[in-house]
Amino acid sequence: MTLRANRHVLAATRVDSGALTQVGVVLHRFDEPGTYQCRVFRGERLAGRCFVVVDPDAGASDATVDLAEVGHDGSTPSTGAIEADDPTYRVHPNGVVIFHVSRGPGSYHVVASRPRDGGEGFETVFDSTSLGTDDVFLARPVRPGRYTVTNAHSNAEGELVVTRPEEGDLFTPRVPVSATIGGAVDPERVETVAAQGVAYRVERRARVVVEHEADLESDREDENREPVRPRPRPRPGRSIVGRRPSDDRFTLVHPEIGERSDAIPVDVIESIGEANAGGLASVGVRSVADLARMNPASVARAIDASPERASRLVETARLVTLGASSTTADLLTRLGETGRTIAGADPENLLKRIRTGIAEGELPESDGFDPAISELGPLVANANRFGVHD
Numbered sequence: 547m548t549l550r551a552n553r554h555v556l557a558a559t560r561v562d563s564g565a566l567t568q569v570g571v572v573l574h575r576f577d578e579p580g581t582y583q584c585r586v587f588r589g590e591r592l593a594g595r596c597f598v599v600v601d602p603d604a605g606a607s608d609a610t611v612d613l614a615e616v617g618h619d620g621s622t623p624s625t626g627a628i629e630a631d632d633p634t635y636r637v638h639p640n641g642v643v644i645f646h647v648s649r650g651p652g653s654y655h656v657v658a659s660r661p662r663d664g665g666e667g668f669e670t671v672f673d674s675t676s677l678g679t680d681d682v683f684l685a686r687p688v689r690p691g692r693y694t695v696t697n698a699h700s701n702a703e704g705e706l707v708v709t710r711p712e713e714g715d716l717f718t719p720r721v722p723v724s725a726t727i728g729g730a731v732d733p734e735r736v737e738t739v740a741a742q743g744v745a746y747r748v749e750r751r752a753r754v755v756v757e758h759e760a761d762l763e764s765d766r767e768d769e770n771r772e773p774v775r776p777r778p779r780p781r782p783g784r785s786i787v788g789r790r791p792s793d794d795r796f797t798l799v800h801p802e803i804g805e806r807s808d809a810i811p812v813d814v815i816e817s818i819g820e821a822n823a824g825g826l827a828s829v830g831v832r833s834v835a836d837l838a839r840m841n842p843a844s845v846a847r848a849i850d851a852s853p854e855r856a857s858r859l860v861e862t863a864r865l866v867t868l869g870a871s872s873t874t875a876d877l878l879t880r881l882g883e884t885g886r887t888i889a890g891a892d893p894e895n896l897l898k899r900i901r902t903g904i905a906e907g908e909l910p911e912s913d914g915f916d917p918a919i920s921e922l923g924p925l926v927a928n929a930n931r932f933g934v935h936d
Contacts, residue, residue, distance in 0.1 A: 559758040563683040564675035564698075565589075566613060567652030572645045572674050573682040576600045576658070579639055581628070582671065584658045586616045596633040598643055598658065609635035610644045613654040645674060676751055683754045684722055686743035691761045694841050695736075695746070697727050698753040701857065701884065704731030705841050706756060711739045727752050734843055759839060797835055798867045810834045815862060816872045822859075825849035837863035861885070868928040874900070874921060877909050889929040893922040 561570045576582055582598045594616040598609065616633055628634060637643060645656055658672040676699065677683060685706075687693060693706040704725075720742040726732045728749030736744050746754050798810045810833055812823055829848045831837050837845070837860060846856035858876075864885040865875035877900050878888070888896065897919055903909035 559689065561685045561687055561754075561756040563677055563752070563754040564655050565653045566645065566647050566655065566674065568647050568649065569686045569688065570647075570652075571684040571686070572656075572677070573642050573684065574645070574658075574672055574674075574677075575640075575642050575680065576637070576671070577639055580660050582658045582660050583668070584611070584616075584656050586613050586654060586656050589653050593654070596635065597628050599634060599636045600639050601636055602639060604636040604638045604641070607638050607641040608644060609637040609641065610646065611635060611656075612648045613645060613656060614647050614649050614652075675753055677748045677753065679748060679750060681748045681752075683727075683746045683748070683752075684743050685746065685754065685756045686722075686741055687756060687758070688740045689758060690740055692759050692841075693756050694759050695727070695731055695744075696755045696757070697729075697731070698755050698886065699751050700729050701861075702727065702730045703842055703857065704733070705735045705843060706744060707735070707737045707762075708740055709737065709762065711741075727754055759841065798869075810866075812837050812863075814872060815859075815866060815875075817862065817876050818859070822849045822851075834863050834866050838867050865925070868925055869921075870925050871921060874925075877903070880909055885929055888926055891926055891929075893919055893926050896922050896926070 579600045584596050586594045596616045655674045659668040659670045662669050687708050690708050690710040695704040695706050722743035722745040723736055723738050725744055725746050726749050727746045812834055825848045840860055842857040842860045846853050858879045861879040861884045862875040
């Protein structure tokens with residue numbers, strides 16, 4: 547199977563297997579012969595459909611489906627029968643179906659189904675928002691920089707560094723780098739050249755999200771930007787005056803005045819500790835917003851902590867940016883909750899889980915701490931408002 551490099555020069559900051567754009571490709575194998583109806587969605591709207599016919603006698607080993615070309619302008623039939631104008635692709639059972647987007651802003655996902663045994667209704671056999679074992683997601687970010695790679699279902703996280711190609715060498719074909727993703731990302735750190743791509747093979751259920759975290763230092767200098775300098779160390783309990791450009795998802799929602807700031811010192815997270823704060827300062831982390839943007843692997847190295855501990859600290863910081871108290875954020879992360887998962891959650895249920903966890907000894911007890919619905923309600927609202935989703 548040959549994958550041709552996409553020559554669109556895109557400044558993509560997010561590549562998502564559940565919302566395909568021109569810099570993301572999903573590969574899936576339909577092992578069993580039969581006819582599969584593929585419904586194509588753009589966001590939540592049904593944009594069109596096509597059919598994949600898996601046939602041992604098919605001459606083609608692979609099939610390429612351009613989701614931008616599959617559409618019926620909202621008039622997609624609701625039946626599973628192939629209509630005259632339905633795009634239909636034939637592929638051998640050993641072949642691969644490649645779903646991609648050739649143009650436009652994208653945000654497509656595809657759901658494939660087939661008739662149930664006995665002919666009563668349909669069963670879903672593939673959903674690009676939740677890839678299954680041996681599916682492959684090819685991410686091809688072309689903007690040089692440092693990216694985080696996350697499995698939104700397991701919170702496994704890795705790092706992708708995209709470097710700038712030599713002058714005149716942008717379109718030189720390169721074989722994508724191979725990696726796996728599931729309960730972990732392996733290898734944890736990958737380096738590629740712009741547009742080269744990384745093929746993530748799924749080892750268990752995954753929605754792969756690749757997000758731009760920072761430009762390369764060389765690019766900052768090339769563009770004559772002011773170099774990023776370490777912040778002066780704030781004293782505990784005090785904020786640093788002034789702001790700097792930041793990822794808006796991780797600027798703090800002040801719980802009292804409702805404003806957003808990226809200058810709240812990292813010391814406000816009680817579980818950080820002085821030694822950890824010093825280690826984080828050595829890599830330029832001075833504020834809660836700084837920590838919320840960090841790759842847990844980098845945090846683990848900076849403070850000599852386990853990956854689990856580092857991941858929990860980062861998720862705690864992300865919850866604090868949404869207005870949670872340090873203690874509440876720590877307890878929620880111990881329960882496996884993150885800024886992504888609390889979006890749309892029931893505040894009463896979160897409160898019940900925290901109190902039950904403390905009562906049953908699953909969570910540590912804090913002196914005089916009594917979480918309240920008055921805190922969790924706005925916290926969930928901020929998660930919904932500021933879009934901290936998968």
